[in-house]
Amino acid sequence: MPAVHAMVGEDTFLQLEAIRRIAAALGKDAQRIDFDGETAQLADVMDELRSFSMFAGTKLVVLRTAEEFISRYRSNMEEYVAAPVETATLVLRCKSLPGNQKISKLIAKHGKVEMCEPPKGRDLTPWIVSRAKTPHGLTIAPGAAQLMAELVGNDLGRLDNELAKLALMVDGKVTEADVGRSVVFQRDQEMWHMTDELTAGRVDKALQRWRQLVQSDSSTEFRAVTWLAIWLEKALKAMKLKQKNMNPFAIAKELRIWPANNVDSLLRTAERMGSAGLARALDLLAEVDHRSKSGLGDASDNVERFILSLAKT
Template sequence: MARRSPDAPPTLDATMRVVILRGPDRYLQLAYTQMLQTALEAEHGEITPFSFDGATAEPAAVLDELRSYGLLQTHKLVIVDAADALLAAPKAVAAETPRKGRGGPTPARTLFERYASDPMESATLLLRAATWRPGKLDKLVAKVGSIVKCEAPDVRTAATWCVARCAKEHDATIQPDAARLLVERIGPELGRLDTELAKLASFVGPGAEITPDAIRSMVGLTREEQAWAIQSILLRGSPAPVVTKLRELLEVSRQPEALVTWAVIDLLRKLHTAAQLLRQGEAPAEVARTLKLWGEARTTVLSAARHVEPDQLAGLLLKAIRADLRSKSGVGRSSRTLEVLAIEVADMIPAA
């Protein structure tokens, strides 16, 4: 079998004996699982799937299932969820697999490395995990199968996916601007996007077009978007508009103080992390992905993080957390404390 790069676009076929789906996007994990199962059924006819929970399953039980033969001799698809937990099992699982000292592979990982080096032809092993530690197993799997990343795409890719998905699956079309707005509003996780597309398609009717106005009407503001209304003012680096906006939110719009406080703390957390990562040489795109910054937030947060030292941000973040705790304990005037804190944040950031 030809080698497949772990980062190559997924092409799952019936020749693969071991497949790893790694990453937190459950929608992609399920979509690729269906792709693999369809390929196996096309090649082998009826297949027999077996599922294990890696958090509780014994490695020996999974391997026994792969190596045993059923009465009907159908091809097996053995699926392990939380596979990272299975491979991290610390206890010895076989007498012939001794512990290799501190820092070496666990007995479970060693057993699956051994299996991947000589897998059964009558079974396909599918390992699914939200988190994954690369190692020798990856190299072995690349020879007999594939390793597929299951991570949410960037905003542009997700919006393009929405346009294609809507036309193919939901009997409607969505304007590119509306697709971008939808992604910016709820994020790039494909499962959530697909659910919203189904609701929007039902709202506009068969064959109709989804517009930005439909998005604004049907897709409510998330907590993060409500927070961004506050954070975007703070990032302008001008105290006067901050005070005006805070008073408007608390006294006119009657927004809860807890939400406003959370928005300030969340912004400081993102700025601190971004400032650290940028100074460590991380690429801005990777920092944005780590912090889930999309659209305008990506540009403004990263710009501010470049101009403020991490230690300064850490000190203000600690102050904000302590102020929040005092407020929840009934100590001091929370609205006044929040106003002073917001002014400090705005003063620290260079004016836009």
């Protein structure tokens, strides 16, 4: 396992999937620590990397918006990447990391650079076919995969959610008719309604919607962490785009939000929680994901606890 990984690209789903693979390889006892690259201090990150965990054999240190952190501490990061510690794994989540930069070359030499850009055009349908097979155990007809691509686009998180739903509906094989019956967008819209309640501070209503979702679709509890992580990260991105005077319609297009008016709830969330609150919520969600995958509590109950924690954020 390389000691340093760079996840480079705009696609949150691919970055989260890559981190899950690393976490699984490290084992359920690995201690995970998340930092926001825009606010994290070098000393804090290095302390976590170089100190031993009291309760785990290894550490997984994840740095969001790592390009901001690298720009502030470039020489220090280059020095660390050239000789990383063996007891911790560092993951750098970057929108971009030019290959001609020294740190990019060092990561490629001593660690691993993984591109996280969604497939486009003709490459999207093969991705759907492959993703259907692993991990969902589905064989999807080319026409059905093409229909999904046309309906959903290259939003990989939503495509994966639809495949998870189809896995519960069909007996291993997916046709175009199955895709039509899966009511694309319905569950996503219900999740938006739940997060709208959270945005408005109506935690009791959010919990009620969450329980209804779990009752109507048992796969929801396993997809919720990915969906909520994407929601929170899009809220962060929406806030930054608004600060650049981008209008809501343009923000919706940039972040691939459909329907476009859903961007309003994202902006309300960002305004209420602020960048620090959103970063803390992402850290809490990472802990929820770790607990669920480690068998520590029921997945649905863990999500409920996360929803309740947002009321205090």
